Amino acid sequence: MPTITIDGVAYEVEAGRNLLESCLSLGLDLPYFCWHPAMGSIGACRQCAVVQYQNAEDNRGRIVMGCMTPVTDGAIFSLSGDKARHFREAIVESLMLNHPHDCPVCAEGGECHLQDMTVMVGHRDRHYRGRKNTHRNQYLGPLINHEMNRCITCYRCTRYYRDYAGGTDLAAMAAHDHIYFGRHQEGVLQSEFAGNLVEVCPTGVFTDKSLVHDYTRKWDLQSAPSVCTACAVGCNTIPGERYGRLKRVHNRFNAEVNGYFLCDRGRFGAGFVNSDRALEFPGLREADGRYRALDHHDALHRMMDSCAAGKVAGIGSPRASVEANYLLRLLAGTDNFAPGFSDAEQDLVNLALRLQQQSAAVTPDIRTIESADAVLVLGEDVTNTAPRIALALRQSVRNKAYEMAAGLRLETWQDAAIRNLAQQQRSPLFIAAVADTPLDDVATRRLSLAPEGIAALGQAVAAGISGAASATPGSTSGEAVDIVAALARASRPLVIAGTGCGSAAVLQAAAEVANALCSSGRQAMLCLCVPEANSLGQAMLAGPKAPNLGALEERARAGEIDTLVVLENDLYRRGNSAGIDALLAECRNVIVLDGLDNATTSAATLVLPAANFAESEGTLVSLEGRAQRYYPLFQPREERRPSWVWLLACMKELERPDVHSLHHFDDITRACAADIPALAGITAAAPDLHYLNLGVKIPRQPSRYSGRTAMRANISVHEPKQREDEETPLAFTMEGLNRSQPGALLPWVWSPGWNSNQSLHKFQTHAGGPLKGGTAGVRLLHPGAAGGHRISDITAPATAAASAAPDLWQLVPRPRIFGSDELSALSPGLAELVVPGFIELSPADAGRLGVATGDGVDVGDGIATLEVRVNATMTTGCAGYSAGFAGSGNLAPLARVTLQRAANWQRRPQLIGSDRGNGSGSSHV
Amino acid sequence: MLTGDCMSELIPVVSDGETALSAAEIALIDAEIAHVPYRSAVAIDALKIVQAQRGWVSDESLRAIARHLRMSAAELDGVATFYNLIFRRPVGEQVILLCNSISCWIKGCDTLQAQISERLGIGLGETTADNRYTLLPVTCLGACDKAPVLMVGEELHEDVSAQSLRELLAGSGDDR
Numbered sequence A: 001m002p003t004i005t006i007d008g009v010a011y012e013v014e015a016g017r018n019l020l021e022s023c024l025s026l027g028l029d030l031p032y033f034c035w036h037p038a039m040g041s042i043g044a045c046r047q048c049a050v051v052q053y054q055n056a057e058d059n060r061g062r063i064v065m066g067c068m069t070p071v072t073d074g075a076i077f078s079l080s081g082d083k084a085r086h087f088r089e090a091i092v093e094s095l096m097l098n099h100p101h102d103c104p105v106c107a108e109g110g111e112c113h114l115q116d117m118t119v120m121v122g123h124r125d126r127h128y129r130g131r132k133n134t135h136r137n138q139y140l141g142p143l144i145n146h147e148m149n150r151c152i153t154c155y156r157c158t159r160y161y162r163d164y165a166g167g168t169d170l171a172a173m174a175a176h177d178h179i180y181f182g183r184h185q186e187g188v189l190q191s192e193f194a195g196n197l198v199e200v201c202p203t204g205v206f207t208d209k210s211l212v213h214d215y216t217r218k219w220d221l222q223s224a225p226s227v228c229t230a231c232a233v234g235c236n237t238i239p240g241e242r243y244g245r246l247k248r249v250h251n252r253f254n255a256e257v258n259g260y261f262l263c264d265r266g267r268f269g270a271g272f273v274n275s276d277r278a279l280e281f282p283g284l285r286e287a288d289g290r291y292r293a294l295d296h297h298d299a300l301h302r303m304m305d306s307c308a309a310g311k312v313a314g315i316g317s318p319r320a321s322v323e324a325n326y327l328l329r330l331l332a333g334t335d336n337f338a339p340g341f342s343d344a345e346q347d348l349v350n351l352a353l354r355l356q357q358q359s360a361a362v363t364p365d366i367r368t369i370e371s372a373d374a375v376l377v378l379g380e381d382v383t384n385t386a387p388r389i390a391l392a393l394r395q396s397v398r399n400k401a402y403e404m405a406a407g408l409r410l411e412t413w414q415d416a417a418i419r420n421l422a423q424q425q426r427s428p429l430f431i432a433a434v435a436d437t438p439l440d441d442v443a444t445r446r447l448s449l450a451p452e453g454i455a456a457l458g459q460a461v462a463a464g465i466s467g468a469a470s471a472t473p474g475s476t477s478g479e480a481v482d483i484v485a486a487l488a489r490a491s492r493p494l495v496i497a498g499t500g501c502g503s504a505a506v507l508q509a510a511a512e513v514a515n516a517l518c519s520s521g522r523q524a525m526l527c528l529c530v531p532e533a534n535s536l537g538q539a540m541l542a543g544p545k546a547p548n549l550g551a552l553e554e555r556a557r558a559g560e561i562d563t564l565v566v567l568e569n570d571l572y573r574r575g576n577s578a579g580i581d582a583l584l585a586e587c588r589n590v591i592v593l594d595g596l597d598n599a600t601t602s603a604a605t606l607v608l609p610a611a612n613f614a615e616s617e618g619t620l621v622s623l624e625g626r627a628q629r630y631y632p633l634f635q636p637r638e639e640r641r642p643s644w645v646w647l648l649a650c651m652k653e654l655e656r657p658d659v660h661s662l663h664h665f666d667d668i669t670r671a672c673a674a675d676i677p678a679l680a681g682i683t684a685a686a687p688d689l690h691y692l693n694l695g696v697k698i699p700r701q702p703s704r705y706s707g708r709t710a711m712r713a714n715i716s717v718h719e720p721k722q723r724e725d726e727e728t729p730l731a732f733t734m735e736g737l738n739r740s741q742p743g744a745l746l747p748w749v750w751s752p753g754w755n756s757n758q759s760l761h762k763f764q765t766h767a768g769g770p771l772k773g774g775t776a777g778v779r780l781l782h783p784g785a786a787g788g789h790r791i792s793d794i795t796a797p798a799t800a801a802a803s804a805a806p807d808l809w810q811l812v813p814r815p816r817i818f819g820s821d822e823l824s825a826l827s828p829g830l831a832e833l834v835v836p837g838f839i840e841l842s843p844a845d846a847g848r849l850g851v852a853t854g855d856g857v858d859v860g861d862g863i864a865t866l867e868v869r870v871n872a873t874m875t876t877g878c879a880g881y882s883a884g885f886a887g888s889g890n891l892a893p894l895a896r897v898t899l900q901r902a903a904n905w906q907r908r909p910q911l912i913g914s915d916r917g918n919g920s921g922s923s924h925v
Numbered sequence B: 001m002l003t004g005d006c007m008s009e010l011i012p013v014v015s016d017g018e019t020a021l022s023a024a025e026i027a028l029i030d031a032e033i034a035h036v037p038y039r040s041a042v043a044i045d046a047l048k049i050v051q052a053q054r055g056w057v058s059d060e061s062l063r064a065i066a067r068h069l070r071m072s073a074a075e076l077d078g079v080a081t082f083y084n085l086i087f088r089r090p091v092g093e094q095v096i097l098l099c100n101s102i103s104c105w106i107k108g109c110d111t112l113q114a115q116i117s118e119r120l121g122i123g124l125g126e127t128t129a130d131n132r133y134t135l136l137p138v139t140c141l142g143a144c145d146k147a148p149v150l151m152v153g154e155e156l157h158e159d160v161s162a163q164s165l166r167e168l169l170a171g172s173g174d175d176r
């Protein structure tokens, strides 16, 4: 470890880092703008200037940029000397020549890195008396607001958007003091990760549009550590609340899950919390089909009566917490509990779980995915199913660049130099999919294949790896040969597949490739994507023998179910509507717990309003088998209750002995861990309710939280006592300590002088490193521990016979980041980006059917009518469909169906609302 | 960066029949492409070629070039707007580039500018109503020893005086 001297004090620092990082890691406040821990240095802003001395005799020194200066043994620096301080002050002044100083009306105000740095350098008086530039702002879509005047030209936005996230439609325009960061023309930002601009831009140029329109300053937000519920990646989030409304979602750093970034589904997809479709009271269906509101006592008694008399079955949900599902499973009994997947998905998720449990390959986290030096993606369109992983894959292809840089002894943070060096050279990434995917631009090759073709390719690759020498020539396709060569050359090969293309054979093939790599002595990684926030936890809980929806439907038809309890699950998204209709109609009592009104709640005899993720606590198991806890950030209104509260109360009323000793949320977690071996680890996901941080709770409100009395002064001027949190170590107050607690309990980041999200480094072991309190969550799958290579022992569930009749098309899911997830698609803003349900066809197939993009097709015998999109990359014979969309519920993956041009189809007008730029500057308030 | 040539088979390219580039322009641009490793490396040349043909680079022209070079319109626009001699708005038949950098400023470019403005009725960045002239400032034409200087079209005029400017602009403006 090199020793450096800063202002006369000697410090040991980590080799290979730059001076700026090292200073921040040492707790020294050195201002900066353009450096970012995930994006390295370019030395653009000149804010991190320090003085470096040649040797002890040198008393003049010279100005260097901290972020561009490696720490070398014996180096001597001054941060606090006048020369460096005046330089840094002048930099802020010059960066602000054109800055409008409109903090009071700026959505960044109060959490602005520019404000923090201005104060930090001590700059106060502006000398510039000229006119400031005024830019025209652009309409950038429904999610992000643009206010270009506030720009300080640090270039973080384009470096993030283009270099890091691979976006092509945001660039730096013009030069010198006309520089402009925006699009070629107004319009929706195309990257699925555009929302991170909100956190990456150190000023108020890019801000969260929904926050701008429903505004609260950071210091007035109540926040809690949460987990994104929009897909199975389980990114850690910090949602903020005020007045009972969810205002925004920020990233919560987790070095192993999401690092610094979220996808737009996660960031902007929580708005459903504020939906006016939210259920507030229990409802009992009257004879005329209307619902009568009940209070929760009445509702509980109704529920208890229904559950006491007759046979009970339960349908859980992969979007509900482990705890709620566990209670329902207790209530209904193991044999009467369906996990709530669609039948096809249940088999796939079970298979994915088993393959991971039995594979010798490592189940990677986000860091190891980024470290992969060769990647094979089989069938999964990760950008649309597990988006954050796609962003990690965009970094993995840069390992080639880092290799080249290592050859020249360039430090990894030398961002501009390394990008210049590597140009278009990337590590291998092969994608086999039914059609194009958003990662194609960084892929070595993308092959369009039907699911059987993808599986066969995987098998050929596996065979090629394990028996490379013995494989008979000609038995593997040319493509497979290239892939085998790339994977065999790699030291950290990664195979990705998932439930996304609906094929068990593809999952199996992926596992075989990973195992073949392991057998040949490589430390291979196997990442299997599943669809929802708790899909994997649900498979662990229910086990492979659990009945599926089809089985419950049969039992219901046979009169074997009197009361059906449905937990947070719109069944009409899970199976064909006729089957679900029958299931619900055959049960005397249908009790549905859910947060928003949907088709299933509308078919219930009793509806119980369930709190959503922002109003309740729970554990979710992510696709890497990480159990993570989320916490309520505000109190549910009216009669909404967390599902676990409803279920526990009902079972207590029933005097069930198995819940006798369960009182708190933690008790359920512990009971579940004791009961279900696969979930034994979940108690370690986060500390229990008794955890105290140096004797006090952890506050959800920052110490500057203001106006608590005024908030409800329209009702009463007396401020009520703050609600006590009896279930978690967090408190609904400003009192307490938010410092050095475990990472799972980090409700917000703030540090004196650091009001923006850049204060995060104060919570990290070193700048950019893991949290001091430890990384949140616990891995339930022990990566790579199994060592069993017998994948072939696991038989994949039989898929429909592959007889490709010429007038039948195979349905292949084409999930979309915006639209395929139920709840996020209901969030305002994001909902504008959801396209109508579709069928994608190859030009040849479209020609055969006589349809063009925008026409309609009838699928099967009237099970769906959807809009056609002709896609030149679509595999002929396959029909991609908008999986998870309203209107696609009847379509089953891999089913072979007839297609027919729809008569009386009304084509949509060409323009969609959000594409229509609404004039310069008028898009902001 | 999505401009990789290696991925050419993956990035949908509008077939040349649909682009707004003329066959002559394409031929000139392709000749440049032959000399470089990446198509996008000829961005500046391509902009100049199209500007030479059309006088300026409209949004449509820019998108056509971007498609031809398989780069994003935003990225190409970043290049185009960086250079002040790539015109992203229509200009007159002749562009007057008046140097206002240090030597020319000392030698009175402000007076020249006032004279031009009075004579042609346009300020900086403006085009005469008859579309003959556009007046643009430029930072040093590399002829500081002959300051003040300006260019009209392709022609450099050195040691410009009130008199020589009057002659230069004779036959233009109101008295035409």
Ligand code: SF4
Pocket: A150, A151, A152, A153, A154, A155, A156, A157, A158, A181, A200, A201, A202, A203, A205, A206
């Ligand atoms: S828009 Fe923001 S991130 Fe981009 S250069 Fe300006 S200040 Fe930096």
Ligand code: SF4
Pocket: A228, A229, A230, A231, A232, A233, A234, A235, A258, A262, A263, A264, A265, A266, A267, A386, A387, A388, A389
């Ligand atoms: S949707 Fe998935 S990838 Fe996106 S933020 Fe949420 S958990 Fe992460």
Ligand code: FES
Pocket: A020, A031, A032, A033, A034, A035, A042, A043, A044, A045, A046, A047, A048, A049, A065, A066, A067, A068
């Ligand atoms: S942070 Fe070092 S120059 Fe910008």
Ligand code: FES
Pocket: B099, B100, B101, B102, B103, B104, B105, B139, B140, B141, B142, B143, B144, B147, B148, B149
């Ligand atoms: S200053 Fe005018 S030509 Fe150089």
